[in-house]
Amino acid sequence: MSPEQQMRIFTDPPAGSRLCVIATNVAETSITIKNIRYVVDSGKVKQRTWDSEGRQRYEVVWTSKASVAQRSGRAGRTGPGHCYRLYSSAVFDNDFPEHTPPEIVRMPMESLVLQLKNMTIDNVERFPLPTQPERDSIIRAQNNLIQLGALESSTFSITEFGKMVALLPLTPTWGSFLIHAINLARSNSSAIKFVPITIAFTSAMTIGEPFNTDLDDDEDKDKEAVDPVDKTVNWKMFCGKPICSDLFASLGALILYLKRSSKSRSNFCRQHGLIEKRLEEMSQQLSQLLRMCSELLPSISE
Numbered sequence: 001m002s003p004e005q006q007m008r009i010f011t012d013p014p015a016g017s018r019l020c021v022i023a024t025n026v027a028e029t030s031i032t033i034k035n036i037r038y039v040v041d042s043g044k045v046k047q048r049t050w051d052s053e054g055r056q057r058y059e060v061v062w063t064s065k066a067s068v069a070q071r072s073g074r075a076g077r078t079g080p081g082h083c084y085r086l087y088s089s090a091v092f093d094n095d096f097p098e099h100t101p102p103e104i105v106r107m108p109m110e111s112l113v114l115q116l117k118n119m120t121i122d123n124v125e126r127f128p129l130p131t132q133p134e135r136d137s138i139i140r141a142q143n144n145l146i147q148l149g150a151l152e153s154s155t156f157s158i159t160e161f162g163k164m165v166a167l168l169p170l171t172p173t174w175g176s177f178l179i180h181a182i183n184l185a186r187s188n189s190s191a192i193k194f195v196p197i198t199i200a201f202t203s204a205m206t207i208g209e210p211f212n213t214d215l216d217d218d219e220d221k222d223k224e225a226v227d228p229v230d231k232t233v234n235w236k237m238f239c240g241k242p243i244c245s246d247l248f249a250s251l252g253a254l255i256l257y258l259k260r261s262s263k264s265r266s267n268f269c270r271q272h273g274l275i276e277k278r279l280e281e282m283s284q285q286l287s288q289l290l291r292m293c294s295e296l297l298p299s300i301s302e
Helices: 003-010 063-072 089-095 108-119 137-149 160-166 173-186 189-207 217-223 236-241 247-258 266-273 277-298
Strands: 038-041 044-050 056-063 082-085
Touching: 038 063, 038 277, 063 189, 108 137, 108 160, 108 173, 137 160, 137 173, 160 173, 160 236, 160 266, 173 189, 173 277, 189 277, 247 266
Parallel strands: 038 082
Antiparallel strands: 044 056
């Protein structure tokens, strides 16, 4: 949704009409919309998490009790109000945490440890972080970084290779993968032509799959009369024949998305069951990585 469309929530509705706002958890504390009388709270939040390979994803989970209080406070700020909660008191008491866990305890520690090491903070375990992670997670992160070649095995200090990895906006696993590709291209000029596609592959893998596989068939049938767009995923279009890999399908989807003009990309995503926001994130990360890697290997931009 464009910023102009989002700003409509601050305009008065027409006479005799009721303003209905569909909001994310950003509306808990960041903004105040006047004349809101009722809040309908699902009790859910889309929370960012990471898998074992460092790829981020979003999971829908129960929000915290503190967030619930903030949500109910959106109703009646300028007059009487009421909050309707779509969950039982038993679920609230038993399943809702008191507060949302800080991101530092949910994210992979390798990135944090590497950045601190790059700032010459060698004793990461004793560094006074606002929320102190478990000591075992820091030790595991250091061992993983040693395996990647980003830290010295004896002193735990950062290596030259690790300093290069720390420059990239990627987890160390994917950062080291990309730096290895650049180093290979430096030593073998014939490999330079493969670096851009390696960067595109990294962008596709670190953001997550762009395919919307949760579409409801019945819902699509109901919409056929007003929205005759085919939202099924054409796997052969993205990864060729025979269908070989989800990884190549994601890469193929990104390449086809980039070939479209900016005006036709939204329609392309709707036609083929793609998540436009995720593909746009891949596109932005691809552009950023190309700029950064061209400084390390100028011949990429030629």
